[in-house]
Every structure is written in structure tokens, then in C-alpha cells.
Amino acid sequence: MKIAVCIKRAADMETRFKIAANGMSVDETGVKFDIADFDGFAVEAALQLKEREGAGDVTVISMGPDTVQETLRKALSMGADKAVQLKTDAVPADALAIARVLADELEGGGYDLMLFGRMAIDAANQSVGPMTAELLGVPCVSAASQLTIANGRGTARRELEGAADVLEFPLPAVVTIDEGIARPRLPSLKGIMAAKKKPLEVKPAQVGESRVKVTKMELPPERTGGRIVGEGPAAVPELVRLLQTEAKVL
Amino acid sequence: MANTFAFVESRGGDLRRVGLESVTAARHLADATGGGDVHALVVGAPGIASKTEMIAAHGADVVEVVEHPGLALYSPEVVAATAADRIGAGSYRAAFFSASAQGRDLAPRVAAKLGVALGADVTAFEASGDAIIVRHPVNTGKVIATLSITGTPVLLSLRPGAVTAARAPRTARVEAIAPAMDPASARVVPKELLAGNTAKLDLGEAPVIVSGGRGLRAPENFKLVEDLASAFGNAAVGATRAVTDDGWRPHTDQIGQTGRLVSPDLYVACGISGAIQHLAGMRTSKTIVAINKDREAPIFKIADYGVVGDVLEVLPVLTDAVRKAKHSH
Numbered sequence A: 001m002k003i004a005v006c007i008k009r010a011a012d013m014e015t016r017f018k019i020a021a022n023g024m025s026v027d028e029t030g031v032k033f034d035i036a037d038f039d040g041f042a043v044e045a046a047l048q049l050k051e052r053e054g055a056g057d058v059t060v061i062s063m064g065p066d067t068v069q070e071t072l073r074k075a076l077s078m079g080a081d082k083a084v085q086l087k088t089d090a091v092p093a094d095a096l097a098i099a100r101v102l103a104d105e106l107e108g109g110g111y112d113l114m115l116f117g118r119m120a121i122d123a124a125n126q127s128v129g130p131m132t133a134e135l136l137g138v139p140c141v142s143a144a145s146q147l148t149i150a151n152g153r154g155t156a157r158r159e160l161e162g163a164a165d166v167l168e169f170p171l172p173a174v175v176t177i178d179e180g181i182a183r184p185r186l187p188s189l190k191g192i193m194a195a196k197k198k199p200l201e202v203k204p205a206q207v208g209e210s211r212v213k214v215t216k217m218e219l220p221p222e223r224t225g226g227r228i229v230g231e232g233p234a235a236v237p238e239l240v241r242l243l244q245t246e247a248k249v250l
Numbered sequence B: 001m002a003n004t005f006a007f008v009e010s011r012g013g014d015l016r017r018v019g020l021e022s023v024t025a026a027r028h029l030a031d032a033t034g035g036g037d038v039h040a041l042v043v044g045a046p047g048i049a050s051k052t053e054m055i056a057a058h059g060a061d062v063v064e065v066v067e068h069p070g071l072a073l074y075s076p077e078v079v080a081a082t083a084a085d086r087i088g089a090g091s092y093r094a095a096f097f098s099a100s101a102q103g104r105d106l107a108p109r110v111a112a113k114l115g116v117a118l119g120a121d122v123t124a125f126e127a128s129g130d131a132i133i134v135r136h137p138v139n140t141g142k143v144i145a146t147l148s149i150t151g152t153p154v155l156l157s158l159r160p161g162a163v164t165a166a167r168a169p170r171t172a173r174v175e176a177i178a179p180a181m182d183p184a185s186a187r188v189v190p191k192e193l194l195a196g197n198t199a200k201l202d203l204g205e206a207p208v209i210v211s212g213g214r215g216l217r218a219p220e221n222f223k224l225v226e227d228l229a230s231a232f233g234n235a236a237v238g239a240t241r242a243v244t245d246d247g248w249r250p251h252t253d254q255i256g257q258t259g260r261l262v263s264p265d266l267y268v269a270c271g272i273s274g275a276i277q278h279l280a281g282m283r284t285s286k287t288i289v290a291i292n293k294d295r296e297a298p299i300f301k302i303a304d305y306g307v308v309g310d311v312l313e314v315l316p317v318l319t320d321a322v323r324k325a326k327h328s329h
């Protein structure tokens, strides 16, 4: 099976974010970056599918400046076979503009399965995977928390609010990966050495018009919590009083 | 003056609260831009047409209804094709979807079919000149982006709870329409809907969420969490990843960075430490209560009201008190 996984380089979400001086982006000084959470699950899912079949080929693709090469190398060190950087100085805020670049690359690539993370943990749009599928005209299941592939067909489970559903689809297809499938493995030393020799192709990305523009980034107001009502069951009457009279939720 | 479109989400023959929120949002935008009409679309198995009155009551001037026996379950390709058809046929300023599990699957498909931009998971919106300006939490809610989106229409998916569904009754024209493709020809085939094993209300709908963590010590103690939820009467049960990983609760209940994002009116965190990944999913709740035996637990830093104590002792007393408070009015 030939599998492509589209991955994004994203900031570590444990960062205490600061806003850059322009007021329109996050200050990246001192911030650690890695494969975005769900994209790591997608890489792991691809590797496990390949291992189960005992054959196949996993290509990881990332759009962005040269810093994404580090992210691609990490996926190669986990076990992906080759990597493609779609080079551009800046990733646009318009998910459809991103999807167009990825669809151009995936088109004609002969992939049976094209995986994405459910959403980029930083931009949080959860849009690029399904949009890419539409542009390619292939079936898509988004946010799969379970995935099985057999005889050219896939079965996926999606988590809904308080429920789940199960869908079937033919390959080739796009599937976006939710948590639940697989925790990404840590690269082994051998994997890291091997990754250095794996092919990483750099291609210019043709980024079209972006109709989504960031005009401002700001930190949300701090929650000023920290009020301890009391200790143990004895605190309950006061808590209930506050919920009724102050918060008015009871 | 331009018309606005709203997709009304349903599941199992019932409208979802988020579906009515999208109608209310469309009404707000139409009114704010000179009072155009709101056109709503609802899709389901035969019987869904009985919901049109409810949709009109929330401000729709036209309700387009697709009823088909093949659409009892959400069928992504059929619904996307139908919504794209309807939106493409009008000249809408904006089209609203829900940033729910279903809406986040549907809206990007429709945007790509129409070749228009999507503002995903927005918490606020307004028209400004030829753009729609939205707010969208990024970096797990630690940063808020303001985005300017152009084109017609602009598609928006609304974060659940960002707008409160409100009555604004209209005498709507109801139009029965056919799905844009035969459900039998869809490549992606919905096979079944697995209901969650928790309370009647689910995380996407409930104004109150009672959530449990490892501090409950054993899966059977979640009974205490469920009891408190049922005392509220309008509450759903949530959980941390520590608990869903251990199989104490289903994965669908997980709240956080890699689980569901929720913002109920009241969030009660029981035996939850308040790890940053958990906070990412619930920090926008309007009121937060925390019960934890460790005074230094990070959850207390964001809780409006904290109780330091053993959750196994506090919960039964709290459940009792809530039940009494509910009965007294």
C-alpha cells in the first residue's frame, strides 16, 4: 500500500505564548516545535498499516519554510520512507489555499491512502484534509479514531459528541486521524541514523490567493480563579449558595 | 441587504442545539446587514420535516427540507453535495455551520466544492465592508486570532455555545427538496450510529458538564459523577484522558486538547489535576468548580470556586444539596 501523510510543524502547546511586536503573530523566540499532535498520530497509523501488510511505502509531506525539514526528518526517523517539502516562506491562513497546494502534490502520486491529522493543533481549523479530498475527488472520512483497511476498502469510526459512528469507504481515500488510533513511537537511534540517508525532496509550492487574513493575535483574558470556598463536605452549602446567587447557574 | 444561510444539524431525527444556534447566528448577521432573509437547510429521514416550525421559530424565513429514507444517518457526501448546491444557488453573504463533530466534517467539504473560504470554529463574527471579521481560538485556546475573510459567500462554523439559540419567530416558507445525489450512490457509507453510554445529554449540548479524573480512584466511583449530573438534570458527564486511557470511560467523553472542546455554563471538575492539555478543552467554560484534595492542584488556578477535599466525600453531599436546590424552585 502506498501511503502519504501530510504533516505540519507546530509549536509545543505547553509554551507560554507571547504575541509578537506586530500584534499579528505569535513570538517564536525560544519556542520548541515538533510534529503537530494529530499529525504524529497519522504518521504512526501509516507506519502500523505498512508493518501489518509487511509491504508498502510511506511518504511524508509538509508545506512551509526550510524549518519543516526538521519535522520531516523526525517522521523519517520514526520509519517513513521518503519526504517532500513544499517550499513556501509562509503557510497561508486560508485552509483552502493550503489544500490546493497539497492536492497538486498528491494528484497523480498513486497513493492508496492519504492521511492527515484531524486538525493542526496550532491553527485549529480542522479543514485541510476534507478540502484536499474534495479537490482530488476522492472519498474522505474525517477524525477517525479507529481505522481498518482490507481488500481495498476501509472502515473507520468517528467520535461524535456523546456517540460515535462507523463509515465504510473504498480506496484511494483521504482519512484524517483523531486520537485513539495510535500514540506516535519515539524514533530509535537506528531510526535517526537511517533518516539521514532517506530522500527529502524540496519542491516550490505554488500558493494561490488567501482569502483569510490574520489581522490580530492576542492572549485571552486571564481567568482570575483561585477562590477556595472551603474544605470537605462542610464547604457544600456555601458553594451551592454561590452557584445560585453569584454564578446564577443553579 | 443580503440573505444568509444556515445549516441545521440533526442526529437521529432530532435537531441539535448547535443547529438552532446556527439559525440564530444567521438571523443576527442578516439583521445586522440590513435585514435579508435567512434560509435554513435541514436533512434527515422522513419525519425531519416536523422540525421546520422549530427552525422558523428561531428566525428562518425559508426552511428547505430534505427527507430521504437513505439519510437516517449523516451521510457526508450526500449532505455536502446538497448543501453546496443550495448555497451555490442563492447569493448569500455568509453560510453558517456548527463547529461540532458533524459540522467540522461538513463545512470544509462544502467550502472546497464552492471554492470559497471557511472560517472554522469561530466564537464571534461581524460583517465589515466586504469582509466578515471573526474570532477564532488557536494554540489550544491560549491565543485568540482575529481573521478577516473575503469572498461570497463566506462559510463559517460556529463553536458550540458561542451564540445562544434564541426565539425570533417568522412565518417561514417550507420547501421540500431532493438530495443533490442519490444516497445509494455515496462512496462513503455510514453503517451505524453508536450511542454513548452516558447520560441522556451529551457534551455538545449540555449547559452543565460534570467531569471526573483519576482522583475518583476507581471506575465504579463514576456513579457519583453521574449522580451529580442527574441532580442538575441538564448535565452531561466528561472525563480526563487519564481516565479514558484506562478504559474507565469511553473515549467519546474525553475533554481536552486531543478530546472535545466544550464551553458550558458550568463545569464541575472532580478529582482532576488541571493539566494544561485538559484545560485546553474547558477553559472557556463560563463558571468552573473544582473539587480536589490537593490545595496546590493547578485546576484551582482557573476555578471560580474550589473545594479542597476528598471527592468521594464531597460529591454525595453536593448531589444532595443540588437536588434540594433544584426542587425548591
Ligand SMILES: Cc1cc2nc3c(=O)[nH]c(=O)nc-3n(C[C@H](O)[C@H](O)[C@H](O)COP(=O)(O)OP(=O)(O)OC[C@H]3O[C@@H](n4cnc5c(N)ncnc54)[C@H](O)[C@@H]3O)c2cc1C
Binding pocket: A037, B212, B213, B214, B215, B216, B217, B239, B240, B241, B242, B243, B254, B255, B256, B257, B258, B259, B260, B270, B271, B272, B273, B274, B275, B276, B277, B278, B281, B291, B292, B293, B294, B297, B309, B310, B311, B312
Ligand atoms: C499530547 C498530549 C495530549 C493530551 N490530551 C489530553 C486531553 O485531551 N484531555 C486530558 O484530560 N488530558 C490530556 N492529556 C493528559 C494530561 O496531560 C493529564 O495527564 C491528564 O489530564 C490528567 O488527568 P487527571 O487529572 O484525571 O489525573 P491526574 O493528573 O493524575 O490528577 C488526579 C487529581 O486527582 C486528585 N485526587 C486524587 N485523589 C483524590 C480524592 N480522593 N479526592 C479529590 N481529589 C483527588 C489529585 O490531587 C490530582 O490532582 C494529554 C497529554 C499529552 C501529552
